[in-house]
Amino acid sequence: MSYQVIDAKLLAKLFLAGSKNLESKKEYINELNVFPVPDGDTGTNMTMTIMSAAKEVNELGENPSMEALCKAISSGSLRGARGNSGVILSQLFRGFTKVIKTYDSLNACVLTEGFDKAVETAYKAVMKPKEGTILTVAKGIADKAKELSSEGVTDLEDFAGKVLEHGKYVLSQTPELLPVLKQAGVVDSGGQGLIEVLSGAYDALLGKEVDFSVAAESSADKPATTQENLVEIDVKYGYCTEYIILLNKNFNVKTEMDFKAYLESIGDSIVCVCDGETVKIHVHTNDPGLAIQKGLKFGQLTNLKIDNMRLEQEEKLKKAAQKAEVQAAAVAEKPAEPPKKVGFIAISAGEGLSEIFKSIGVDYVIEGGQTMNPSTADILDAVDKVNAENVFVLPNNKNIILAARQAAELMTDKNLLVIPTKTIPQGITAVINYMDGSSVDENEEMMISEIGKVKTGQITYAVRDTVIDDKEIKKDDYMGVGDNGILANGTDLTEVVLNTVAAMVGSDSELISVYYGSDVTEEDAEKIREKIADAYPNLDVELQNGGQPIYYYLVSVE
Amino acid sequence: MSKIAVVTDSNSGITQKEAKELGLYVLPMPFMIGDDTYYEDVNLTQEQFYELLLGGESISTSQPSPEEVCKLWDSLLQEYDEIVHIPMSSGLSGSCQSAYFLAQEYDDKVQVVDNQRISVTQRQSCLDALELVKQGKDAKYVKEFLEADKFNSSIYIMLDTLQYLKKGGRITPAAAAIGTLLKIKPVLQIQGEKLDAFSKARTVSQGKSVMMNAIKNDVETRFGGILPAPGGVWLEIAHTQNLEAAMELKEELLQVFPGYDVYIAPLSLSVSCHIGPGALAIACCKKISL
Structure with a gap:
């Protein structure tokens, strides 16, 4: 079937197909991260962004109007935007829908105009647009569309196929534009995400079957904060059943397959691993008895555990509801107090760091950071909870700054100011330099100038082999990541920490602060502190329990 | 022309020796250390004080007793017609209130100045008072002049630790809430x-750059701008057991205020006792115009 135009119903279908396809490729996209740090979540971020829009599109029903559809796509993705690529994707949608919402059906010309506006809007949203990224891919697509429409191509299958083909080509060229991509041997992850969206839509246009439903447990519903927004999930199998069989019978590949087949007939989420002497079994089923009887045929059972998942789920929902009630009550009581002039929101992971932020005057800490970038909506929710006329937001991560800026633009009743802090120590520095007596503008200026004066080093491990900044890094190596690249790497954690610090300390340094993460014991951290103090006897060295995940140590030098 | 005596307390940082040279009178502030009462610069030196403070002695401050105050006033009034009494800030001590109360018994002969100065800025007030007396002003005029001038000064103090401040309770809750x-x-x-x-x-x-910018801003916006030396303000640095750092700070201050006089003094003990050693302060007072 060939199309000359796309109406709202078809566009909704294509959009959902694109979203679904992106979601299915998100793990792959996560792995395209240039820095081999365990925070590669471009795929997750883009998926959450688009799923937030897909949810709204889904709610429109069978026959949406073009205008309603456009609004759902635009506002859904704006509010759900997470991470830089997510924000850029939402801006692409915003620009695209701005054009098409005035048409009932879209032909090649309108699509071309929409792509053009999309690219223009996205470029504007980024302060320093970089080539070799999702922006370049989007621009390539818009250019190709322009070329095709001026050639008079009107058949949309043909048009879309060629546009997508060219988009893939531009994506393949991103390493030529961004040396870091080339060195790491990957294409741009955000660009890849965009191509997945369009591929999914194109497949749907060709009539390939795609599951359009947006599952309730899809990642869009998992908020960056806690489990506050728990959705009622229909638990199909009620008992999580686990045990280990101490084998007294032969358990070969054939028996293993039979065993798995049996478990599949009574449940799902199956694990069946055999190491020759024992077999570990895990299954979700409505009849744990059957699963246990089956195991008994092969030997004695040990480490049995059966949990009722339905009750657990109810319990969780109940708790969430109670929490929501308490929060609602708190909110209801609050307006009695007049708003204060200035409030602070910091984004940070780890209890220790949260405590530190609160102790220096931050009103609300959004749990998030490396592995979970809060969305624009998460930030807006947090701003709601702070009863102040002006709210400073400290993203403390370079991948959250854009979402925070987007929140600032959507905010109407409060003045939201984003201090573009890229690391936790920068965030701490910003808050410390806040002066009560000065105006909001003066403080903003002051904080922005001060955050440049603290150097940060973050110590983590590599998730894969790569070459970056001409340093060869092996998987599982420890790495010290500084403000402008990798400072040290190696297999000895202490050595990497010391080398990272050495690369940061200068003649005018006075204070070294070390925040140890959740994977480090206090004793080990204290040993590191002593070593650093020995190496720099003239500097103050301060050790704090940060409790952050992923990063063994955060170090700052000022 | 009436003869006027200027009296202050040892919070001004003016020592007994310096007082004689300047021609004014200093009431020593009493300190209770253990069961004993000591008097600043009489039987308690700066060195002894910090030794005791660091040794963990519990030191509490007190005001000069009414008896001591009246004794000094009475003896001065044998020789002088009037007294200008400049105690430490009424926000930090009850000395001012007590003196004001005692002065009621002296008709208008004793004028108690409530201008909320302390340490180096209190010292400057005393010097200003001497200057006004020299100009032939009477005690009431001096009091009113100094009180009208009270906000023409600023002090910024950087503490090395919050430890002593928390004990004292001489700070507003906002200051006490600063990070722990x-x-x-x-x-x-x-x-x-x-x-x-x-x-x-x-x-x-x-911290130094914060104080420096603050003083610069005060001079520019409140005290008539940074004029060529000698300038329209007095600059002062006070410190607690931190002379070397104070000297260094003076050099840095002179970069911003070239050619100005910068007076350096140890911070008086009743403030030090709440702040602890290692603190640095920058202060400025607008020069009075007669």
Whole structure:
């Protein structure tokens, strides 16, 4: 079937197909991260962004109007935007829908105009647009569309196929534009995400079957904060059943397959691993008895555990509801107090760091950071909870700054100011330099100038082999990541920490602060502190329990 | 023309020796250490004081007793017609209130100045008072002049630790609330009543630059601008057991205020006792125009 135009119903279908396809490729996209740090979540971020829009599109029903559809796509993705690529994707949608919402059906010309506006809007949203990224891919697509429409191509299958083909080509060229991509041997992850969206839509246009439903447990519903927004999930199998069989019978590949087949007939989420002497079994089923009887045929059972998942789920929902009630009550009581002039929101992971932020005057800490970038909506929710006329937001991560800026633009009743802090120590520095007596503008200026004066080093491990900044890094190596690249790497954690610090300390340094993460014991951290103090006897060295995940140590030098 | 005596207390940082040279009178502030009462600069030196403070002695401050105050006034009034009495800030001590109360018995002969100065700025007030007396002004005029001038001064103090401040209770709640988990050097200000929080720093040079910018801003916006030397303000640095750092700070201050006089003095003990050693302060007072 060939199309000359796309109406709202078809566009909704294509959009959902694109979203679904992106979601299915998100793990792959996560792995395209240039820095081999365990925070590669471009795929997750883009998926959450688009799923937030897909949810709204889904709610429109069978026959949406073009205008309603456009609004759902635009506002859904704006509010759900997470991470830089997510924000850029939402801006692409915003620009695209701005054009098409005035048409009932879209032909090649309108699509071309929409792509053009999309690219223009996205470029504007980024302060320093970089080539070799999702922006370049989007621009390539818009250019190709322009070329095709001026050639008079009107058949949309043909048009879309060629546009997508060219988009893939531009994506393949991103390493030529961004040396870091080339060195790491990957294409741009955000660009890849965009191509997945369009591929999914194109497949749907060709009539390939795609599951359009947006599952309730899809990642869009998992908020960056806690489990506050728990959705009622229909638990199909009620008992999580686990045990280990101490084998007294032969358990070969054939028996293993039979065993798995049996478990599949009574449940799902199956694990069946055999190491020759024992077999570990895990299954979700409505009849744990059957699963246990089956195991008994092969030997004695040990480490049995059966949990009722339905009750657990109810319990969780109940708790969430109670929490929501308490929060609602708190909110209801609050307006009695007049708003204060200035409030602070910091984004940070780890209890220790949260405590530190609160102790220096931050009103609300959004749990998030490396592995979970809060969305624009998460930030807006947090701003709601702070009863102040002006709210400073400290993203403390370079991948959250854009979402925070987007929140600032959507905010109407409060003045939201984003201090573009890229690391936790920068965030701490910003808050410390806040002066009560000065105006909001003066403080903003002051904080922005001060955050440049603290150097940060973050110590983590590599998730894969790569070459970056001409340093060869092996998987599982420890790495010290500084403000402008990798400072040290190696297999000895202490050595990497010391080398990272050495690369940061200068003649005018006075204070070294070390925040140890959740994977480090206090004793080990204290040993590191002593070593650093020995190496720099003239500097103050301060050790704090940060409790952050992923990063063994955060170090700052000022 | 009536003969007028200027009296202050040892919070001005003016020593007994310097008082004689300047021609004024200093009431020593009493300190209770253990069961004994000591008097600043009489039987308690700066060195002894810090030794005791660091040794963990509990030191409490007191005001000069009414008896001591009246004894001094009475003896001075044998020789002088009037007294201008300049005690430490009424926001930080009850000395001013007590003196004001006692002065009621002396008709208008004793004028108690409530201008909320302390340390180096209190010292400057005393010098201003001497100057006004020299110009032939009477005690009431001097009091009113100094009180009208009270906000024309600023002090910024960077503390090395919050430890002593918390014990004392001589700070506003805002200042007390400054961070506890991180090592933070609070920068406090005195612009009148109590010590209040101004800003925070994590290192000495950050703290110095905060104070420097604040003083620069005060001079530019409140005290007539940074004029060519000798300038329209008196600049002062006070410190607690930190002379070397104070000398260094003077050099840095002279970069911003080239050719100005910068007076350096140890911070008086009744403030030090709440602030602890290692603190640095910058102060300025607008020069009085007659």
